[in-house]
Amino acid sequence: MTKAKVNIFIFCLFFLTEANLNAQNYLTKQFDYAKKLFNNEQYFDAITEFKRLLFFDEEGTYKFEANRFIGLSYKEGAKFSDAIFYFTLAEMNAKNDDELFESKMDIIRSNILRRTTSHAIELLDLLETDKRFSQRIKEIYYWKGWAYLFSDKWDDAANYFSQTDSNKTLSTFCKEVDKNKYSSSVAELLSIFIPGSGQIYTGHYLSGLLSLSWNLLWGYVTINAFIANRVFDGLAVGNFLWLRFYNGNLQNAKNFAEEENLKIVNQALNYLQFGYNGTKP
Amino acid sequence: MKKIFISIIFLCTISFPQENNSSAINLFSPINTKKFADYLFCQHDYLRAIEEYNRYLLGTSSDSIKFRIAIAYSKMGDYKQSIDEFMEVPEKSQLSPLAKLEIMKSLFQSGNFNELRNYFNLKISNNNFNEKKEAKSLYNFSFLFTNDSLPTEHNFYNAFHSDDLNKIKKFYNWKKDPPEKKSLTAGILSAIIPGAGKIYTNQFWDGLWAFITSVGFTYLSYDNFHAGHYFRGWLFGGLAVGFYAGNVYGSAASAQIYNAKIHFDFVNDLKDFLESHNYFIPVINFCK
Structure with missing residues (x-):
């Protein structure tokens, strides 16, 4: 070349x-x-x-x-x-x-x-x-x-x-957050034994007392009907009133626990978003 | 020397595409802007495609690009802007008939049925327009969405293709005589026989349950008063009245819910039909 x-x-x-x-x-x-x-x-x-x-x-x-x-x-x-x-x-x-x-x-x-x-x-x-x-x-x-x-x-x-x-x-x-949270199973369990106590556990005292009163009233009417040998009356009141209020009480206790937990969690997340300086997602 | 000359030419042919790709190197040149806009359009990234097309239009004028911008707005659901853009397509343009159909589609999709009919009467029905049948189909179809009086059967059907006629007839007849339930009838039926109104609105089990509870509590109330248990008598009486009144009100409401449901299903069927027929507008594939 x-x-x-x-x-x-x-x-x-x-x-x-x-x-x-x-x-x-x-x-x-x-x-x-x-x-x-x-x-x-x-x-x-x-x-x-x-x-x-x-x-x-x-x-x-x-x-x-x-x-x-x-x-x-x-x-x-x-x-x-x-x-x-x-x-x-x-x-x-x-x-x-x-x-x-x-x-x-x-x-x-x-x-x-x-x-x-x-x-x-x-x-x-x-x-x-x-x-x-x-x-x-x-x-x-x-x-x-x-x-x-x-x-x-x-x-x-x-x-x-x-x-x-x-x-x-x-x-x-x-x-800390985990410790502050309410247990919805505990709230429900308390309300199973004493209606309204689950609501009181989550800080809703009035709702708890109301729930307790309704359950006592309809429980009394139901038992009274059975004692009077009016089984059909007892079943009707028990099913349509007592059981309804009792179930409502359980649901209510669980809902209150979840609502309170949501508040706690939102507060925690709010802190993490604005108050925590480390690496975040 | 000859070999060297051939080698130079060969090397230059390799290198020239790179240089000729100066259009590819200047990423913002009009041709590259258009290429990129087309890519975004086909990726359904309409907002960015519009920006790029508008940038391209700064240096040139193109009906086809204006048409694509309008289509992009339509795809994004911005029907007002889409109509404004379709209006920009000049009358003499080849795309003008399609733009008119697209304007009707946008008016249809935004629910401006009166404007759609006015537009059809003003711009299409009396003019020499090749796609008149498609436009008339959409015009007629709009009556199925409103409570305005329907055109005559003959006038309504003749706008559609024979393949779709069975379906169209079904829609027309439904609209003419919708299988609704009357609230008043449902309420009266439940007032006479508890639960009957619910059964009338196709809620059989609800009706049966309403009957059992109303009759059951009435009987319990009567029986307790008879036996001298006045508290329970009033309690069951109150429950019976509550269930009875609730059932009468519930039956009337149930008829309204039933009607709302069948209307909702009907409108969904109409929309599905329209979507499957692209609103009677010929489909142009810009992304081949």
């Missing part, structure tokens, strides 16, 4: 490389632009620009990043199902174990926020058994804690949080 030939070959090679780099450069610029929109919390526009990037990125260089950022943008807009769809696409295009783990975690966190916590727990169970992520077991436990917390299983949440070094605060907090 003469010197002239070599020079021409090098020129062409340079020409090709330059053209390729130029195209890459535009994609990088587009990625930076979309990311800037995301950082400025302009999520709608960020999604558009990441989608544009994906559309023109024929080689799929940004498939993981763009899909992940689209997912994150949808998540910020509380569109969790859309977010999970794009996180799944990111997961499919993960280039290494770290990216795979991150995208799986994104899916799990969106599931927690979407309140499909049982699915989040299933996914976390799978991650726990995956040997590739054995180094990140504490992180898995941390999110398991959050998944159980959102499933209203505060005791389980406390157990998982206690296994992560830095989060004794969360563990203590969950234990």
Whole structure:
């Protein structure tokens, strides 16, 4: 090969490389632009620009990043199902174990926020058994804690949080919430033996006393009818009045316990949303 | 030298698509904006597709794009905006007849049946319009959704294709004479025989239960008064009156619930039929 030939070959090679780099450069610029929109919390526009990037990125260089950022943008807009769809696409295009783990975690966190916590727990169970992520077991436990917390299983949440070094605060907090909650089975059980006592247990004294009075009245009328050998009367009053008030009392006790628990849980979640500074779903 | 020359040409043919793809490199060029908008449209991301189409229209004018924007608004359920956009399609455009049909569809979907009929009478019925039959189908169908008097059978049926005629006749007859239950009849029946009104509204077991409770408590009341147990007599009497009155009121309400249900089912059937026939409008697939 003469010197002239070599020079021409090098020129062409340079020409090709330059053209390729130029195209890459535009994609990088587009990625930076979309990311800037995301950082400025302009999520709608960020999604558009990441989608544009994906559309023109024929080689799929940004498939993981763009899909992940689209997912994150949808998540910020509380569109969790859309977010999970794009996180799944990111997961499919993960280039290494770290990216795979991150995208799986994104899916799990969106599931927690979407309140499909049982699915989040299933996914976390799978991650726990995956040997590739054995180094990140504490992180898995941390999110398991959050998944159980959102499933209203505060005791389980406390157990998982206690296994992560830095989060004794969360563990203590969950234990406290669990302790403050009323047991709906205890409320119901109390009302089985003494009508109205379940309501009194949950702090609804007037309702409890009213329930007790109605049950005493209809119980007395029913028993009185049986004593007077008027079985049919006893059955009618017992079935249509006493049993109805008695069942209502059981249901009421359970409902009051659940209502009070809801208040406690909402207060706790409110604290976690606005008062807790650690990593949240 | 010849070989070198061929090599250069070969390398350049490889590199040129990259360079010619400068349109692909400038992601915001009109052609790329349109490509991206088409992609978003076919992904059902209509809001973003509209934004991109509008950006594209800044530098050019296209009836087809205006039409797609209108379709996108319609798909998003923004019928007012959709109608405004369809109005933008010029009369001379090939898409104009379809745009008119789409306007009727949007008016239909937004429940503006009077406006739909006015539009049909003003813009379509007296004009030379090839898709008049489709428009007339939608026009006639609108009478099934309102309480306005129906067109005559002949006038109503002739707008539809013969394949659909059996179904259309069924809808027409239902609308003409809906199988409703009368509240007053149900109430009177239950006042005469407790529970009969419920049975009249197809609630057999409720009716039977109402009969047993009303009669049972009346008997218990009578029996207790007779035996000198006045407390229980009043108690059962009160229950009997309560059950009786509740049953009369419940029967009248049950007739109303029954009517609401059959009307709800009828409207759902109509909507399913319309959806399956794309509101009698020819389907254009923009996403082949």
